[in-house]
Amino acid sequence: MTTAGVGHPPRHADPAPRLRAGRWLAGxxxxxxYAVSRRVATCLIVLIACAVALRTALHWLPRxxxxxxxxxxTIEAGAAAVIGVTADSPFGEPERVAGRWLPYLxxxxxxxxxxAALGLLAAGSxxxxxxxxxxxxxxxxxxxxxxxxxxxxxxGGALAWIGPLGYLAITLPALAGHWSTPWVWPARPxxxxxxxxxxxxxxxxxxxxxxxxxxxxxxx
Amino acid sequence: xxxxTAPAAPPAPARPARITLxxxxxxxxxxxxxxxxxxxxxxxxxxxxxxTYRPAMANPPxxxxxSGMVQSHAMLAFAPLLAGAAAWAGxxxxxxxxxxxxxxxxxxxxxxxxxxxxxxTCWAEAVYLACVTVLYVVTAxxxxxxxxxxxxxxxxxxxxxxxxxxxxxxxxxxxxxxTAPLAAFVMFxxxxxxxxxxxxxxxxxxxxPLNVQGAFPADAxxxxxxxxxxxxxxxxxxxxxxxxxxxxxxxxxAAAGGRWLRAIAAAMTAAGLAAAGTGVALAGTARLEAHGxxxxxxxxxxxxxxxxxxxxxxxxxxxxCLHPSYRALLPDVTAALGPALSQVAGLPGAPVRVxxxxxxxxxxxxxxxIAFGGPVISGRPPVxxxxxxxxxxxxxxxxxxxxxxxxxxxxxxxxSALVGLPGELGAQAGSGAAEATPNPGSRHAxxxxxxxxxxxxxxxxxxxxxxxxxxxxxxxxxxxxxxxRRFAALPAAARHAWLATHLAALRAGRIPxxxxx
Numbered sequence: 001m002t003t004a005g006v007g008h009p010p011r012h013a014d015p016a017p018r019l020r021a022g023r024w025l026a027g028x029x030x031x032x033x034y035a036v037s038r039r040v041a042t043c044l045i046v047l048i049a050c051a052v053a054l055r056t057a058l059h060w061l062p063r064x065x066x067x068x069x070x071x072x073x074t075i076e077a078g079a080a081a082v083i084g085v086t087a088d089s090p091f092g093e094p095e096r097v098a099g100r101w102l103p104y105l106x107x108x109x110x111x112x113x114x115x116a117a118l119g120l121l122a123a124g125s126x127x128x129x130x131x132x133x134x135x136x137x138x139x140x141x142x143x144x145x146x147x148x149x150x151x152x153x154x155x156g157g158a159l160a161w162i163g164p165l166g167y168l169a170i171t172l173p174a175l176a177g178h179w180s181t182p183w184v185w186p187a188r189p190x191x192x193x194x195x196x197x198x199x200x201x202x203x204x205x206x207x208x209x210x211x212x213x214x215x216x217x218x219x220x
Numbered sequence: 221x222x223x224x225t226a227p228a229a230p231p232a233p234a235r236p237a238r239i240t241l242x243x244x245x246x247x248x249x250x251x252x253x254x255x256x257x258x259x260x261x262x263x264x265x266x267x268x269x270x271x272t273y274r275p276a277m278a279n280p281p282x283x284x285x286x287s288g289m290v291q292s293h294a295m296l297a298f299a300p301l302l303a304g305a306a307a308w309a310g311x312x313x314x315x316x317x318x319x320x321x322x323x324x325x326x327x328x329x330x331x332x333x334x335x336x337x338x339x340x341t342c343w344a345e346a347v348y349l350a351c352v353t354v355l356y357v358v359t360a361x362x363x364x365x366x367x368x369x370x371x372x373x374x375x376x377x378x379x380x381x382x383x384x385x386x387x388x389x390x391x392x393x394x395x396x397x398x399t400a401p402l403a404a405f406v407m408f409x410x411x412x413x414x415x416x417x418x419x420x421x422x423x424x425x426x427x428x429p430l431n432v433q434g435a436f437p438a439d440a441x442x443x444x445x446x447x448x449x450x451x452x453x454x455x456x457x458x459x460x461x462x463x464x465x466x467x468x469x470x471x472x473x474a475a476a477g478g479r480w481l482r483a484i485a486a487a488m489t490a491a492g493l494a495a496a497g498t499g500v501a502l503a504g505t506a507r508l509e510a511h512g513x514x515x516x517x518x519x520x521x522x523x524x525x526x527x528x529x530x531x532x533x534x535x536x537x538x539x540x541c542l543h544p545s546y547r548a549l550l551p552d553v554t555a556a557l558g559p560a561l562s563q564v565a566g567l568p569g570a571p572v573r574v575x576x577x578x579x580x581x582x583x584x585x586x587x588x589x590i591a592f593g594g595p596v597i598s599g600r601p602p603v604x605x606x607x608x609x610x611x612x613x614x615x616x617x618x619x620x621x622x623x624x625x626x627x628x629x630x631x632x633x634x635x636s637a638l639v640g641l642p643g644e645l646g647a648q649a650g651s652g653a654a655e656a657t658p659n660p661g662s663r664h665a666x667x668x669x670x671x672x673x674x675x676x677x678x679x680x681x682x683x684x685x686x687x688x689x690x691x692x693x694x695x696x697x698x699x700x701x702x703x704x705r706r707f708a709a710l711p712a713a714a715r716h717a718w719l720a721t722h723l724a725a726l727r728a729g730r731i732p733x734x735x736x737x
Binding site: 067088158162 | 256259260263267270271275293296297300301304308315396397398400401402404405408409412415416419
């Protein structure tokens with residue numbers, strides 16, 4: 001304040017509302033920048049395409065048999081792979097050092113994208129005979145996504161797709177072979193508690209790891 | 221001491237002259253070192269173990285059973301992941317932001333891209349062939365007969381190259397973080413779509429690279445006759461064509477290289493597309509035959525000559541001879557069919573020998589299904605040709621289950637062939653399922669009654685509820701049932717004596733129901 005200003009009251013006696021609004025806007029901007037850097041919009045477009053593919057497949061597929069399980073599972077694994085790849089950071093170390101809010105952004109993005117995938121795929125399979133129904137879809141998608149996050153944390157975000165798609169390669173013969181281990185949850189019925197627990201554990205572990213550590217890029 | 225007076229340093233030991241590799245080889249060596257595939261090799265090995273090795277080891281050590289898995293099971297796991305890894309390698313320069321930097325080098329971009337694809341493919345082939353070698357070495361130690369089938373390995377190895385080429389082209393043309401997962405995902409969907417088309421009996425879908433001899437069970441080919449290479453040749457043509465087209469397509473843009481290089485790329489693309497189309501067209505002409513899938517344009521008549529072997533025989537009333545690889549099943553087959561054979565031994569038209577064959581007849585069915593014919597008596601002197609394909613293999617199941625299965629399935633069919641019943645009617649009658657046949661006809665009534673009597677007497681099939689086996693119209697059913705019971709109640713010697721006298725007339729349909737003792 002200069003001497004010219006002496007005797008005049010400050011224009012804003014209470015700066016708190018402006019600060020709060022500024023913080024809110026800055027937070028939104030940070031979230032938007034994070035989403036742009038992770039190609040979240042492209043991911044959502046791919047997820048919509050997956051939902052359309054699921055609806056088309058369910059329309060043409062037989063209602064029972066191995067194919068009735070295999071093709072929806074493939075689409076769910078594809079959706080999870082795409083979600084996992086969004087964890088890849090284009091900035092690497094500088095962002096990790098300077099980004100105080102990064103774990104929260106990672107958590108929010110991961111949960112939001114998984115929720116969006118679940119919603120879109122459930123909408124895609126609505127009024128169609130999806131083997132396992134929505135509970136099966138929730139379990140399988142959560143497990144696949146958890147594997148994508150785990151692979152992202154271990155190998156790097158760009159290679160996160162290896163987790164769900166590699167697991168899918170094991171699952172497809174397991175469907176025909178009727179494996180009974182709950183760790184191959186897609187081969188178990190949707191009401192199997194062991195399979196649900198295993199898929200849930202994988203999702204929680206993957207989400208925790210990718211939130212705390214992020215997807216380290218070992219291979220670029 | 222000054223520098224001038226210092227003693228001369230001893231001469232450095234001469235380094236062995238390094239071999240200077242030509243530029244493409246140096247580039248390939250660099251790419252081999254930079255490839256991600258060595259890091260993916262353990263994952264691929266684990267996938268092979270889970271999806272191929274374990275199921276293969278769960279089956280008996282038959283080369284045809286285990287060899288097919290290196291094409292169908294292994295490639296289902298490998299192809300999508302390799303497509304993704306190759307897409308990752310193809311988009312590497314753009315992903316790292318060095319596309320402009322490497323674009324300024326003297327080497328044409330197409331040559332660099334082909335070197336990167338070749339490095340990925342070399343690693344992938346090494347992993348695949350190493351896994352197959354382990355499986356084949358273990359099988360070689362366990363198998364009692366035959367040798368490894370190499371056609372499925374050739375198709376698998378070519379599919380590895382094709383997956384890498386398609387994924388790599390996708391990575392180069394659409395670089396981005398989503399390219400690799402989408403390439404792998406689309407490959408999975410394409411394989412599922414191919415299986416779906418095959419199940420819908422679309423003839424061109426036979427080209428599907430995971431297809432090993434169509435709907436034939438794995439033990440139905442490659443033992444009694446050589447493995448038919450018709451379908452594998454068409455698949456190789458298709459996959460090699462796809463590989464050439466994908467790689468050639470990368471050399472078409474103006475920035476890919478000089479005029480000559482682009483002309484070569486264009487020729488390669490055209491040749492690849494032509495080869496792939498030819499493969500699909502050839503697969504469309506495929507047809508099921510008794511020894512596998514035959515494509516007339518590719519078929520070699522030499523493949524129709526049976527494989528020579530010395531059968532193993534059981535010295536029963538009618539000798540039973542099996543292929544040496546089925547030696548372990550001989551006691552079970554003898555126990556299952558021995559009673560029926562001893563009952564018919566020496567009768568006119570009865571077989572003098574039982575010989576195992578791969579199949580007697582085969583017929584395509586909807587949904588990529590296949591139907592096999594049962595045992596057949598033919599030739600002069602008559603020989604009973606016994607197919608065991610599609611059933612239990614040696615080492616699978618318990619001896620009692622195998623014996624029971626053979627007795628209930630094949631015993632009645634053999635007896636119905638002996639009494640001269642038409643195939644379908646005989647199978648229904650002998651299985652006790654003739655309730656579904658409203659009127660077998662009075663001409664066959666005596667044959668049905670004799671067959672059912674034999675089946676009942678030999679305990680080949682469980683009685684229908686209430687102990688009734690019904691045939692014919694309601695008015696004739698009681699007569700048939702009575703004849704069946706009378707014949708079953710006869711002593712074995714009396715049955716044999718009656719059959720020895722009346723079998724020819726019975727087969728000709730000249731015995732009325734009332735004359736059945």
